Amino acid sequence: MGTPNVVIDPITRIEGHLRVECEVENGVIKDAWSSCTLFRGMELVLKGRAPSDAFYVAQRICGVCPISHGHASTMSAEAALGITIPNGARIVRNIIEAAQYLHSHILWFYTLAALDYIDPGKALKADIANTYALAEQAGTSITDFKAVQTRLKGLVDGGQLSIFSNGWFDHPAYAQTMPPELALIAVAHYLEALEMQAEASRVIAIMGGKFPHFMTSLPGGTAWVPTEEKIDDVLFRLQRVRDWVYNTMIPDTLAIAPFYAGALSYGGGHGNFLAWGVFNKESMEMKDRYLPNGAVFAGALKTEPADPAKIREYVKHSWFKAEDGDLNPAQGKTNPEFTKYDVNDKYSWAKAPRYDGKPMEAGPLSRMLVAYLSGVKPVTAIVDLALGKLGAAGKPEVLVSLLGRVAARNLETAVVADWTLEWVTELVAALKGGDVKFFESSTATAGDGAGMWEAPRGALGHWMKVEDGRIANYQVCTPSTWNIGGRDDQGVTGVMEQALIGAPCIDPTRPMEAARIVRSFDP
Amino acid sequence: MAHEDQAFYDQLADRGVTRRHFLKFCGSVAAMLALNEAMVPTIAAAIEQAATSKLTPAVWLDGGLCTGCTESTAQSTYPDVATIVLDILSMNYMETIMYATGASAEQALKDTVEKNKGKFIMVYEGSVMTGWDGNALRIAGKPALEQILEVAPNAAAIIAVGSCAVDGGWVKSYPNPAKAMGISEYLKSQNISTPVINLPTCPVNPEWIVTMVVDVLLLGKLESGAILKELDEFGRPKIIFGQTIHDNCPRRGHFENGEFVYQFGSAEEAKGYCLYALGCKGPQTYTNCPTVRWNNQTSWCVESGSPCIGCGDFNWVDENAPFLNRFRRVGIGGYTQTGGYNPAKVATLAGGVVAGALVVHGVGMYAAGRIGDGPPVEKMKDYDRKRTKKGGDN
DSSP states (O other): OOOEEEESSOOOSSSSEEEEEEEEEETTTEEEEEOBBBOOOOOHHTTSSHHHHHHHGGGOOOOSSSSHHHHHHHHHHHHHOOOOOHHHHHHHHHHHHEEEEEEEEEIIIIIIIGTTTTTTTGGGOOHHHHHHHHHHHOOOOOOOHHHHHHHHHHHHHOOOOOGGTTTOOOOOSSSSSSOHHHHHHHHHHHHHHHHHHHHHHHHHHHSSSSSSSSOOOOOOOSOOOOHHHHHHHHHHHHHHHHHHIIIIIHHHHHHGGGGGGGGGGOTTOOOOOEEEOOOEEETTTTTTTTEEEEETTTTOEEEEEEOGGGGEEOOBBBBBBBSSSSGGGGGOOOBBBOOOOOOOOBBBBBBEEEEBBBBBOHHHHHHHHHHTTTTTTTHHHHHHHHHTTOOOEEEEGSSSSSSHHHHHHHHHHHHHHHHHHHHHHHHHHHTTTTOOOOOOOOOOOOOEEEEEEETTTTTEEEEEEEEEEOOOOOEEEEHHHHHHOOTTEEEEEOHHHHTTTOOBOSSSSSSHHHHHHHHHHOO | OOOHHHHHHHHHTTTTTTTTHHHHHHHHHHHHHOOOOHHHHHHHHHHHHHHSSOOOEEEEEBOOOSSSHHHTEEEEETTTTTIIIIIIEEEEEHHHTTTTHHHHHHHHHHHHHHHHHTTTTEEEEEEETTTTTTBOOOOOTTEEEHHHHHHHOOOOOOEHHHHHHHGGGGGGGGTTTOOOOOOHHHHHHHTTOOOEEOSSSSOHHHHHHHIIIIIITTTTTHHSHHHHHOOOTTTTBBHHHHSSSSHHHHTTTHHHHTTTTOSSHHHHHHTTTTOOGGTGGGOOOOHHHHHHOBEEEEEEEGTOOOOOOOTTTTHHHHHOTTTTSSSOOOTTTTOOOOSSSHHHHHHHOTTHHHHHHHHHHHHHHHTTTTSSSSSSOOOOOOHHHHHHOSSOOO
């Protein structure tokens, strides 16, 4: 019988709506419940529509990762209708997807998560000369730190704190030993990051019309036809973002992380990881991607191929009718029915997906572990570098933790940033080689298909059944369903719930550590 | 003209924004507001003043959303989102970016409403979720409808951002599983009369939010009530939603010449031909996307090679799907029409016939009085009438 005594609702600085309840005893979280509190019904809206419509509508599931939903949807339609997209379209899609990764990860670290680790009030105490010295020592970029501090001071003195109203300034869970100068650097880069995430999304605007919600990766390939001028524009922006990631985001990560080394010892959870893989190679095979497909189970540092047939979704604790339970999404059903919120009965609009019966974490940590264990070169190099800095050389298992999850996302940003430049070169080479096809049409009117892909926040699947030219059934299993889904029919906790259990909570009225763990999933 | 505040320009310079950049931004705002260039100094002075005096309090409520409108707002460049929420507005509650969380966040909302009754701006993003007595969306342990009822009556004005907030958006599409609706409709059902400014499209274009902030707040049109005269019968600013995409489309010339793209990724697309044959909803969609564009004026849907899907239309998914057809079909929400997903068939329908059909459509809209103060839809040019076998209005 669960008796939660700490509630966080709404969880801010995430996409959408989430409630978390914890049972805290003697400063430690003993039990936890995560509740998705919104149901919109995309799967029901898409039924009966044209297969190509799903691409445009399904991406509206998430305004932060619409590219990934668009791609998973369009891949499910292509699989159902027997379309293989031309190689040029594959490269274009990889670049658009990667630009969204850069956008999303930068936005996450600076705009959404940084305030959990950096007390902005502390930045007011920074000495400016020392701030420059520290930035140089950390190898991170410099800016007019005095101006940033003055702006911050103006905000505080003006008494209108705006988005900082009621924040948890001076919280004891902040690293007390962190110098104010590092806090000031982080605040300065918080502002800079706003421009860099926007720059990454301008790449999507060039190739996809706009961001969020892009227009071009429709079933069959891409509607965007590259021109010399536009490729040049894309390359310039990607180079700018890539340099900023290497010169600011990675050094910042490595400078801040040691102050939270304690977070290597909690927040890991079940320790099972799932990745469908992302960024197609010319083979277009799920088992042959830049960031590979794989499943890793607790206690064993090895990866095995991940098979979508092993998914089952459970609804005993979700607001869906019993007939929706214990199904693979390929046969999935959606019959919503709200009863009441009760952590001991039904408490979430998210189903509880399991893989081979197990709760699996989705996200950059899953992808980095699978890639590391698969020996993907740029991943092993940067992960080993980070492990060395954290004093855990040769111990990738420490990544199964709160800090590991945060670090994995930022390290992935660097890997993907490099790849984007490679892929622009690849696109130019394909164009020069006469590979000028970008779209393949189909006259098929029936079939079953799945699009297994990775959003920045983890493993994503769309399933489409087409009959008589229309969508007969549509199902989606998002990364956040894997991560924030609750207990299954056997009562086994969900991924985020388990990650919370055992974590400290030194101030139950301001559960900072719990909020950090929740946000580390970028739900 | 007001005194130029050096501190303000220093502050901009700190963010790499030169005075010239800033005045350029003010110029684009003036253009969007259909104001004379002589208004630029007034706008600049108003922004300066706002940035150096007490900020207008605002709260941003999240309904049944994808967060795309917040994301879109974060893509605004001049001013960037930090300027909007730190220097122009005091955004005391905005779930996606605010520092506070949980009960502390709720308290910030409560404080803002209590201390600023009738004086703060409420931005609403996402659909109003009425399904299961409002339990389709729960915030702070209760139906989110309660949050709306506590905040909306006390706001000076509400800006509904994005199609979901305006009329329920895709969430309301057939079969509307969670009984979604727009904020205006919901407030009406609750007899709440706070004025609502509707900014449709999916997501909202941040330039429009910026324009409204300048227009409504800084130029004082809310206090004077002048803003209400500038809205159409659907609560949309006429300056933004008064003309169709087709009216201002850079590919319009190809439409006039009967030069269409029949296949995605084709040589015709490379030449920038008209996307009407592939289902473009530009002719019936009222927004200024072609002139304002998206992501700091980087591009927009048609420029990237995609037909407009009419995300700024009312009930846009049911009205416009299948997006790649010129016609809707039977079976979705009781809408009636013919045909299925079949690009080949669309291609045969296009050409001259579509041009004629469009003129009829345009005249119909004109007769229905839906065209605002902008120029009327052009009748077909003689040149085209001679070239089309069946088309035209002759």
